[in-house]
Amino acid sequence: MNSLIRLLAGLCLLLAAQGAAGPAGAADLAPLVRMLGAGGFDGTERAVAGMAEAGEPAAVPVLEALLAGDLHVRKPEGDVVVARRQGAEMALTDPLSGASLGTAAPAVVDKIRINNSLRRSIRAAIGSLTLMSPDPRIRLNAAHAVFKSRDAAALETLDTALGRETDASVKQAMAEARASVILASASAPEEQKLAAIDTLGERGDREVLSLLTGLSRDAAAPAALKQRAASVVTDIEQRMLFWDALQNLWYGLSLGSVLLLAAIGLAVTFGVMGVINMAHGEMVMLGAYSTFVVQEVFRAYAPQAFDLSLLVALPVAFAVAAGVGLAIEWTVIRKLYGRPLETLLATWGISLALQQAVRSIFGPNNREVGAPSWMSGAFELGGLSITYGRLWIVVFSLAVFALLVVALRRTWFGLTIRAVTQNRPMAAAMGMRTPRVDAMAFALGSGVAGLAGVALSQIDNVSPNLGQAYIIDSFMVVVFGGVGNIWGTLVGALALGTVNKLLEPYAGAVLGKIFVLVLIILFIQRRPRGLFALRGRAVEA
């Protein structure tokens, strides 16, 4: 169904393109193409000029073929074809449409010859056709191509194009291309070259860096030029260092928000209730598999609404994980309150069984969870490259955190949870049904883990082992941040994520992680109750 729609849309596009370019473009070009093969160098020259004047980008491949020496005249008909050697025969194609015209003996076709002056005008024609194409994307690509090729022949066209350009970003690219051409040309005056260095310095990416570094070390270059280039290089390097640091910070924030998502449910069950739920990771995994199932349903029944699948998956994942959590609380954890180590073992057993159950139902392999269109792609922010997927996860985790804070601070339900956390016997004496509060809190924590699963399904493999990868990190975050304090979890997650990512460039991913683990082990020695410990007068045992 989905593919059918795509096919139809594609066909419509194709028809529209034909309607626009067909009669006006290809038909206009056809006589010019025929002219390329007639009248010797002069005829070809006139045809090339005509193509440049027509301003029709469809002519670009024809001109490129001409430049490469692939354009031939087929003898009896006198029409122009692209002919390339294929064994003993020549394979013929139509230069405009690219359609195959079969094969022919080499003797049947005559190569269209070109000389140096013709070559120049062909290049200029190609350059102007692409640089002046009505499509700004093609113009941008052409400018980038000139920037890379640094071809002096393009300078004239570039200047004309610059004069006409209206799109600011394309104009910028053209100015940079011009600067790079001037810098490369031997004849340009020194002031122009100095200005060119400044223009390039503003662009300040790796390509410019290597270009200018080369210039600053070039023994033949004039001293003033070298000096300017060297100073711009230091500028660029400093700027890059700054953006790199910022980029790492962003990665750290992004990792921190993932940790926050994974740990925040644990902060409720472990932090608030004191229950060590080793099956927490499996709640995350269940959330991810719920996403998978929801997406399968969407794929089967409503592929056009696929972008909404994640939004639908959120409540489903919450409900599934909360339901399973409630069942676990009722059957196992309820009987083990006050025995934290036994709870740890029992929930570990549950996590093994849940993993195997999911493996039996969905198979041991990774399941593919698709990304909706609003989560794919990336954008640039200064020197930062930010993917929408990561951005949404940061936003989502902060939103979940805010919701949880509101739920705990501002609702009756949250009030009862906090009361039971602070003083269980007193809360019970005031008439609260503590077993029910426990059950609801556990369901809440598990449900939040399910929400985390929806987000993690976007960045991680959805496999039965998904939860295992996060359980240790989650515990680290909660313990580091301080038990019984979800603000501590926020700080802990962001701090650990950032430290991890900031260490990575120096120590490597694995060593960085080991370092963080050791750091946490040492940290717990200093503050056995975490960063933000609840103060109390209770003495254990």
Add this chain to the structure above:
Amino acid sequence: MRMVLPGGLDRSKLVLPILLLAAAVYVPVAVLLIPEGSPFALSVHSAGLFGKYLCYALLALALDLVWGYCGILSLGHGAFFALGGYAMGMYLMRQIGPRGVYGHPVLPDFMVFLNWQELPWYWYGFNHFPFAALMVLLVPGLLAFAFGWFAFRSRVTGVYLSIITQALTFALLLAFFRNDMGFGGNNGLTDFKEILGFELQAPGTRAALFAATALALALCYLLAAWVVSSKAGKVMTALRDAESRVRFLGYDVERYKLFAWTLSAMMAGLAGALYVPQVGIINPGEFAPAASIEAVIWVAVGGRGTLTGAVIGAVMVNFGKSWFTSAMPEFWLFALGGLFVLVTLYLPRGVLGLVSDLWSRAESHRRRRPDDVPQASP
């Protein structure tokens, strides 16, 4: 009246060591002397399998010493086990000599493969068995001592301690996965040829390894039993049940914990060292937190705080694992998971506790009956 042995040991504590000694004698005989086909004969393979179970039993024993008697639930004992295993693996690796795939006289294959030019300093000495044997005990012991010194002194207890032991083994897991560490990375150490000059694959060597494991387990069991029944052992039990109270009574709680913890880590290291030549490989997988948690359930199944229970539990669960993973592999994790839940919920004292409950019930029943019966007798 119970008979008390010189070391203050209960005579019932001798049952298991005697059984182990009998096994240490019987298994080599059954493997080497009794002809195949006889019902008493044993294949080399099953001797190796039982040897593996006994290594696990030794690990469980070590765990029971700290969990059952000091209340320290370690979720990272696999780290000490694996470190002992790696120390032995390094010795076995050096014994390969020039018989490796690349035929380098000194460097193990993986180092040649990684283009290393010379042996890293921490591999020196491992070609001598006594040095390797010392390291088997020293490396886990020192790590445990350092870890315990900091952790117990800062009064990290309960769940927090469990979680940082898990972090410890997880950090080691990541570290040993790295090729640059010089321990074979992902693949670990394997392709061993001989130990102390004996062919590792030979039935005689396998039988001897089994006997050595059984002997080591018996000795460690006696040592652990002696420790827990000593005065220090009483303090340990007390601090398990009420740590603050023991502290207020003036005992230096940290010292007792540190002693038991270090001893336990060394036993775990020994278990690992005996394990490696019998299974023929040691890789970072042994550091996995899941493996350490699995060891905890062996103790829980057998009965925590009994020593005997740990040995029984380890053998039982691993026997079950072997059976399950060959008969119906997809149900093993259900069975293991169910075991965790059922044992913690319904068998808090393990199989041994169940048996002794049934025993004492039967006993009291029997004792009551003679009082009822007299009227019936003439």
